[in-house]
Amino acid sequence: MVKQTIQIFARVKPAKRSTAVYSVDHDEHGSSSVEFLVPRDLADGFINNKKESYRFRFQKVFDQGAKQEDIFENIAKPVADSVLAGYNGTIFAYGQTGSGKTFTITGGPERYSDRGIIPRTLSYLYQHFSKDSSKVYTAYISYLEIYNDCGYDLLDPRHEAARLEDLPKVTIMEDPEQNIHLKNLSIQQSASEEEALNLLFLGDTNRMIAETPMNQASTRSHCIFTVHLSSREPGSATVCRSKLHLVDLAGSERVSKTGVGGQLLTEAKYINLSLHYLEQVIIALSEKNRSHIPYRNSMMTSVLRDSLGGNCMTTMIATLSVDKRNIDESISTCRFAQRVALIKNEALLNEELDPALMILRLKKEIQSLREELAMVTGEQRTDQLTEDDFHMLQEKVALFLQDSDPEAALDLGPDLRKIQHCFRLLKGMVTEQQCNQGRGDEHPSSLHQADQKDQDCPTPMEMKRLRELLQQRDNEITILVNMLKREKKRAQDAVSQLEFNSECYQRESQSFSEYSLQKGFSQPDADTKSVGKGGKPTNETLLTESESLYVNVVLREVEMSLGRKEAFEIFRRDHEDRINIEDNKALLKQRFAEAKALGEQVNKARGRVNELKAQLEQRRTRRAAHGVTGGTADPAETDPVEEQLRAQIEEEKKNYKATFGRLKALKTEIEHLQLLLERAKVKLQKDFEEWWSEEAYRLQVSGWYKKEALNPHHQASGDDFIMSQTVKMVSEYLCMWVVTYCIGNAGCVIRRRMQCAVQSLTPGYTESSIPLTGDQQTDADILAFVRARQNLLQRTGSSHQ
Numbered sequence: 001m002v003k004q005t006i007q008i009f010a011r012v013k014p015a016k017r018s019t020a021v022y023s024v025d026h027d028e029h030g031s032s033s034v035e036f037l038v039p040r041d042l043a044d045g046f047i048n049n050k051k052e053s054y055r056f057r058f059q060k061v062f063d064q065g066a067k068q069e070d071i072f073e074n075i076a077k078p079v080a081d082s083v084l085a086g087y088n089g090t091i092f093a094y095g096q097t098g099s100g101k102t103f104t105i106t107g108g109p110e111r112y113s114d115r116g117i118i119p120r121t122l123s124y125l126y127q128h129f130s131k132d133s134s135k136v137y138t139a140y141i142s143y144l145e146i147y148n149d150c151g152y153d154l155l156d157p158r159h160e161a162a163r164l165e166d167l168p169k170v171t172i173m174e175d176p177e178q179n180i181h182l183k184n185l186s187i188q189q190s191a192s193e194e195e196a197l198n199l200l201f202l203g204d205t206n207r208m209i210a211e212t213p214m215n216q217a218s219t220r221s222h223c224i225f226t227v228h229l230s231s232r233e234p235g236s237a238t239v240c241r242s243k244l245h246l247v248d249l250a251g252s253e254r255v256s257k258t259g260v261g262g263q264l265l266t267e268a269k270y271i272n273l274s275l276h277y278l279e280q281v282i283i284a285l286s287e288k289n290r291s292h293i294p295y296r297n298s299m300m301t302s303v304l305r306d307s308l309g310g311n312c313m314t315t316m317i318a319t320l321s322v323d324k325r326n327i328d329e330s331i332s333t334c335r336f337a338q339r340v341a342l343i344k345n346e347a348l349l350n351e352e353l354d355p356a357l358m359i360l361r362l363k364k365e366i367q368s369l370r371e372e373l374a375m376v377t378g379e380q381r382t383d384q385l386t387e388d389d390f391h392m393l394q395e396k397v398a399l400f401l402q403d404s405d406p407e408a409a410l411d412l413g414p415d416l417r418k419i420q421h422c423f424r425l426l427k428g429m430v431t432e433q434q435c436n437q438g439r440g441d442e443h444p445s446s447l448h449q450a451d452q453k454d455q456d457c458p459t460p461m462e463m464k465r466l467r468e469l470l471q472q473r474d475n476e477i478t479i480l481v482n483m484l485k486r487e488k489k490r491a492q493d494a495v496s497q498l499e500f501n502s503e504c505y506q507r508e509s510q511s512f513s514e515y516s517l518q519k520g521f522s523q524p525d526a527d528t529k530s531v532g533k534g535g536k537p538t539n540e541t542l543l544t545e546s547e548s549l550y551v552n553v554v555l556r557e558v559e560m561s562l563g564r565k566e567a568f569e570i571f572r573r574d575h576e577d578r579i580n581i582e583d584n585k586a587l588l589k590q591r592f593a594e595a596k597a598l599g600e601q602v603n604k605a606r607g608r609v610n611e612l613k614a615q616l617e618q619r620r621t622r623r624a625a626h627g628v629t630g631g632t633a634d635p636a637e638t639d640p641v642e643e644q645l646r647a648q649i650e651e652e653k654k655n656y657k658a659t660f661g662r663l664k665a666l667k668t669e670i671e672h673l674q675l676l677l678e679r680a681k682v683k684l685q686k687d688f689e690e691w692w693s694e695e696a697y698r699l700q701v702s703g704w705y706k707k708e709a710l711n712p713h714h715q716a717s718g719d720d721f722i723m724s725q726t727v728k729m730v731s732e733y734l735c736m737w738v739v740t741y742c743i744g745n746a747g748c749v750i751r752r753r754m755q756c757a758v759q760s761l762t763p764g765y766t767e768s769s770i771p772l773t774g775d776q777q778t779d780a781d782i783l784a785f786v787r788a789r790q791n792l793l794q795r796t797g798s799s800h801q
């Protein structure tokens with residue numbers, strides 16, 4: 001058992017504005033402290049008015065310049081090591097909103113170097129798994145979000161289709177030993193770093209998708225990313241199980257400071273309540289002689305029960321913002337950390353005997369003892385083996401070769417005939433493999449076969465792994481092909497939808513004019529029929545209005561669909577993340593080129609090794625032949641040429657290994673960049689959808705407004721009404737186009753342009769009342785369009801009279 005207090009660290013977020021006066025000191029024992037100096041006039045609220053200096057001690061304080069790598073090396077790596085050794089570990093980030101919790105735990109969305117604790121820890125764990133061949137490791141992952149004290153599974157694939165509230169809630173169950181179990185939380189196996197990162201990406205994307213302006217889940221929810229690890233030595237029945245929780249808590253600011261109401265206030269209360277319960281648990285734990293710890297008050301404290309005062313090595317990172325206006329919250333965060341530092345945890349090595357493995361082992365032992373006995377007592381059989389026996393033995397040998405367990409045995413019973421047959425089978429396989437290797441030597445790409453013939457020919461375990469890798473790649477290809485097919489279909493659908501919409505538009509315009517002719521709007525007495533006394537519309541007028549509204553809606557949909565694609569292009573161009581996306585794309589391209597160059601280097605090194613090996617082989621054969629034909633050279637004597645060739649081979653091998661290592665690291669970076677780009681794409685799409693529906697709504701409202709304003713035309717002439725409404729609609733449609741095409745070049749915010757367009761269509765506007773963008777070219781375009789529109793209106797008006 002390891003007794004340890006919770007380790008506390010602080011990280012200061014780089015400040016953009018003027019900062020408060022603070023300093024960070026490191027002492028000779030390796031710990032450090034942060035001191036805030038608060039001038040009297042700034043000290044308000046809960047801060048003691050008389051005190052001006054606040055000093056807090058931490059294991060280490062990371063000032064503004066600290067890199068993500070430093071944070072991982074100093075904070076996360078020791079915890080990951082203890083998790084690998086079989087202890088539970090937790091790292092949680094605590095601090096006010098925007099102080100850098102997510103940046104520290106998950107990382108920034110822009111650069112590869114901004115990867116946070118989770119991706120770096122995953123990388124570290126999987127590297128360890130591949131290096132340590134003394135144990136068999138298995139990793140599972142879960143990702144829980146706690147929002148308004150309800151739990152949600154971030155790895156639930158239904159996230160994309162459903163709202164957060166509609167998803168099944170994760171609930172807490174307790175067994176008689178008071179162990180916590182989470183119902184509805186999936187735990188997914190992850191065989192590689194790539195799979196684990198994909199799960200992290202899936203969870204983060206789900207979290208982002210569930211966000212709405214009213215539900216900024218990332219700020220208001222707690223997230224717990226957990227790696228469930230189990231390890232055992234091959235053949236051993238003792239399993240070591242440990243858990244690593246990486247926790248991003250919700251913002252810790254006080255409700256009064258957030259200045260929110262309604263739904264946000266409810267959320268803020270929940271957050272504060274759960275953080276308040278966390279504080280209560282921490283106070284209770286730091287008090288001596290407290291028997292009851294109120295873990296059950298909130299879901300978060302229940303889930304983290306082991307991490308707080310239990311069987312866990314826990315580390316807290318206090319994230320601090322040193323902007324002047326945030327200083328009180330930073331002091332409050334530090335105070336909280338000081339209390340946390342008093343909590344003692346007792347971490348146990350989580351070893352247990354797996355009963356199933358134990359039974360299996362004992363069964364095997366009994367069986368082999370029986371076989372031994374049969375051999376000793378001479379119970380041998382002499383009749384011939386049947387075809388079925390041969391078949392069964394072949395299968396057994398195949399299974400035996402595939403088994404990754406080095407202690408696996410061929411279970412043949414006390415039957416010499418079977419044992420001998422299996423030996424024959426194995427001999428046949430080895431001979432065949434040697435023949436293949438001989439052939440493979442001639443091929444430059446068979447480095448491993450040729451190069452490591454005598455040292456490291458692939459073991460059955462490696463073969464199995466390669467086979468699985470192949471299978472996985474096949475699956476990935478299938479998924480990608482399906483995705484491509486889907487995308488292609490979607491593109492085709494979009495084109496046919498576009499064609500359909502323009503047809504619709506033409507048809508509707510046509511039917512609209514036919515309809516208006518039928519309804520007699522072009523006849524001079526039409527208005528007397530449709531308008532009742534006092535100018536009030538009769539039922540017939542109302543019917544006409546609802547019909548025209550229908551046409552109006554169709555036209556709007558048409559114009560939206562037609563403009564959507566172009567609008568998306570412009571939206572994308574103007575989006576705040578564009579520069580990052582472009583940078584990442586460029587970086588990805590560069591990395592691909594680097595990877596290609598490294599791949600070529602690897603291949604060259606491989607080729608050179610094979611060439612040198614062939615020379616070595618030739619040299620040996622020549623020397624041997626020379627010895628046989630009675631030459632003078634002594635075969636036992638060392639040959640300097642051979643020595644040199646060997647040295648060159650070693651050198652090339654080193655070169656090959658180093659380049660291959662670099663290529664592998666580059667692959668991880670490329671995969672990460674691809675994930676960053678994918679996430680940026682999802683965000684862009686989501687932002688666009690929001691903006692687009694806002695604009696659609698705005699246009700709808702403006703349509704209603706104009707229809708109301710056009711009501712006097714109903715009374716004057718139905719024909720005028722139809723004409724002017726059609727003109728308005730068509731011009732609005734044109735406006736959308738002009739706005740998206742012409743003005744787009746100016747690079748101004750598209751929202752503003754749409755507002756200009758909508759405002760220019762409202763009755764009673766003048767040229768001078770049109771809001772302009774400030775860009776000369778753009779403003780000239782807007783004014784030219786508005787004038788053209790006025791001319792069109794006047795011309796259609798006069799030709800009508």
Ligand SMILES: Nc1ncnc2c1ncn2[C@@H]1O[C@H](COP(=O)(O)OP(=O)(O)OP(=O)(O)O)[C@@H](O)[C@H]1O
Pocket residue numbers: 012013014095096097098099100101102103104108109218219220249250251319
């Ligand atoms: N150490 C840092 N270096 C550079 N940028 C940082 C750092 N810490 C935070 N940021 C940036 O500050 C912004 C806010 O950080 P982050 O989202 O991590 O805060 P948070 O505490 O998780 O907030 P919330 O409670 O809303 O989730 C982000 O844009 C992030 O990239």
